[in-house]
Amino acid sequence: MKDLLWKNIQTVKQQSPLIHNITNYVVMNNTANALLATGASPIMAHAHPEMVDMMNICQALVINIGTLDEYWVTSMKKAISQANQLQKPWVLDPVGAGATPYRDKVLAELVALKPTIIRGNASEIMALAKNNTSSTKGVDSSAESNEAVASAKFLAEKFQATVCISGATDIIINQKREIHLSNGHPLMAKITGMGCTATAIIAAFSAVIEDKLEATVSAMALLGVVGQLAAAESKGPGSLQINILDKLHSITEAEFISTLKITE
Template sequence: MDKNLWQQIQLVRQHSPLVHNITNYVVMNNTANALLAVGASPIMAHAKSEIHEMVNIAHSVVINIGTLDEYWSEAMLLGAEAAHLAKKPWILDPVGAGATGFRDRILNQLLQYKPTVIRGNASEIIALAKANTTVTKGVDSTAKSDEAISAAQFLVDHYQTIVCISGETDIIIDHEKTFLIKNGHPLMTKVTGLGCSATAIIGAFIGVTENATESVAAAMALIGISGEIAVLESKGPGSLQVNLIDKLYNITEEEFSSHLKIERL
């Protein structure tokens, strides 16, 4: 398994996929740097007038509703529709799902364009599936990742998608298998937008692979392992942010393989 995942990482470095991000402005810089570090090429474009052209030249599309507003929601819907019609892989990050009616309405519309992957924390996945009632604390999860498995399975079955539940254990589910990834470090939760960076990295990986589920596992393992290693030379969340970008860029196969903690169910 580790050889297959490392091959996914190498594919991104070799092909440098163009990733069109319609994302939130809190994390744009970090997200772009993370994509560059793994070997991808980021575009951050939100203007409705150029959405279709951008989607057409991109390998994949990332839609992150973190700083949602009326204009950006229209751009996101255009991007999701264009990706769906062009059969381009796209990933949805349902930041703050369940927090407001506005977010939920936009998410319901976005889901109609059947994202290739959905990545969110447990509370967001539960809210998105409406499989349970839970409180979303802003963009932070009040549920553990394993509490969202049934909600994730509902999304997989209903929208023919892959769901990645982020948490202490990352859980990746498709229609026939489940991966558990136990990499990462608690200090990573103190750096804003690392989940958004994970979403963007997944976006890069699904742009160059034929095995989308395996590419999601590779992307989540990569950022988790890079975080583990970066913590060792960091004094706090500020230096971790910098060191993590460096490790995404220079991680070796030996480092990846020796730290990988993955289980297939």
């Protein structure tokens, strides 16, 4: 499995897929730099008249609702519709799911368009699942970590999506498999937009890897290992952000294979 994941990392660098990002203002610069350092090519655009054309030339799409508003939600729907038409993968990042009724209303509309992959933290994945459960039972669970897994399974089933819960342990789930990754570092939570970066890198892998669970695992494995290695050289969250970009660009096979912790 580790060799396969490393091969996928090389595939992204070789094919350099063009990724269309409709994402939030806070992370655009970092997201673009992370895609470049991974070997992909970023496009950030949102004008209604060019959403279909942009999707035609890109291989995958990121939908991140962090700083959504009415105009941008329409941009998202136009791009998603064309991605679905062309059967190109798109990844939903439900930033702040559950924070406001508006966010939940928009998310319900977006998730109904069937994202190929969904990535969020435990709280976002649980909110997204609750938001899409009509029964009052919801997705019950005794423990919170279990509840996130139950929520992810529910979403994977209902929308035929691959779902990634990112956190201290990243959990990637589809209707058949569940894979756990235990890399990363607590300091990564002190940088804004690490999750958004993860989502964009997942999109890059989904553009060139047929199996979307494998694509998601490859992306999260890369970022987790890179973050862990970069944290070991960092004095704080500022230098960590820089070191992650450097390491995404320079990571070797030996570093990746020896650091990665994966279980299925």
